[in-house]
Amino acid sequence: MLHFTNSRPLRIIGPAGDILTRENLPPSDTTRWVASRKAQVVAAVEAGLLTLEEVQQRYRLSLEEFYGWQYALEHAGVAGLRVSARQQERSGRRRSRPSAARRQQRRLEPA
Numbered sequence: 001m002l003h004f005t006n007s008r009p010l011r012i013i014g015p016a017g018d019i020l021t022r023e024n025l026p027p028s029d030t031t032r033w034v035a036s037r038k039a040q041v042v043a044a045v046e047a048g049l050l051t052l053e054e055v056q057q058r059y060r061l062s063l064e065e066f067y068g069w070q071y072a073l074e075h076a077g078v079a080g081l082r083v084s085a086r087q088q089e090r091s092g093r094r095r096s097r098p099s100a101a102r103r104q105q106r107r108l109e110p111a
Contacts, residue, residue: 015039039081
């Protein structure tokens with residue numbers, strides 16, 4: 001007789017070195033997403049503890065939001081998942097591009 005089992009892991013090691021199971025992942029009613037919770041969810045998906053569909057349903061996240069977390073974690077670690085880090089990244093991009101009003105002002109200034 002054949003017995004099939006779920007091929008998903010029962011537990012994984014999280015980004016902070018702690019053991020993660022489906023039971024100790026962030027609760028489904030989480031509204032305040034701190035960097036460590038985001039990292040746990042990304043790690044759970046990458047290790048196969050949760051599927052993307054389960055994450056979307058459980059946490060009411062869009063794929064775009066999840067992929068943004070995944071990208072930030074890969075490129076800057078847990079610190080990259082902080083809201084302040086993303087705000088700094090955005091403001092840095094804005095400063096590097098002069099606004100339309102500033103470009104117009106530069107054209108009008110005498111040389």
